[in-house]
Amino acid sequence: MFGGGGGLNPRKMEQMMKQMGIDVDELDAEEVIIRTAEHDLVFTDADVTKMDARGQETYQVIGTPEERERGSAGDAGGAGGDADAGFEDDGGSSGSAIPDSDIEIVAARTGVSEDEARDALEAVDGDLAAAVDRLE
Structure with missing residues (x-):
């Protein structure tokens, strides 16, 4: 500049x-x-x-972004559409509606196991920020 x-x-x-x-x-x-x-x-x-x-x-x-399939990053602000739209078809390896990448993010960010991260994400309907807050 x-x-x-x-x-x-x-x-x-x-x-x-x-x-x-x-x-x-x-x-x-x-x-x-x-x-x-x-x-x-x-x-x-x-x-x-x-x-x-x-x-x-x-x-x-x-920062360094992670490239994801369009729409799979979820709806951060609820600005239009269904809040769960980003989790419909992504599906984790455990059959959960929460994407594995989100589980890994929460687990890495908070230092908990992936099972604990999955439970926290499911409890807050996939909201990454709320799951991190819940575990910290």
Whole structure:
């Protein structure tokens, strides 16, 4: 954005951005889903920065996404459609309606066994954030 600003220290950069009317906030995002026509990109441990430049908001997502079949990432906000739509045909190896990838995410995030993660996810209808909260 500033071209060749590699020599500026972060504090100086922040002061300059404030003078220009740009506010920067780090968001504590648990998951970011980008839906494309072909697939979903799911970031489970992303660093998200929100920049507000005089009313124009820009979000920067830094992390490595997991590519999933379109719609299989679930409905994070309930914005239209059935909240369980993302779990219909994905099915885990145990016959559960919860995808194995979600079970692995919760287990890795909380340090519990996959069985405990599956139980927590089933108790909260597949809501990743609620399952993590329940186990922490």
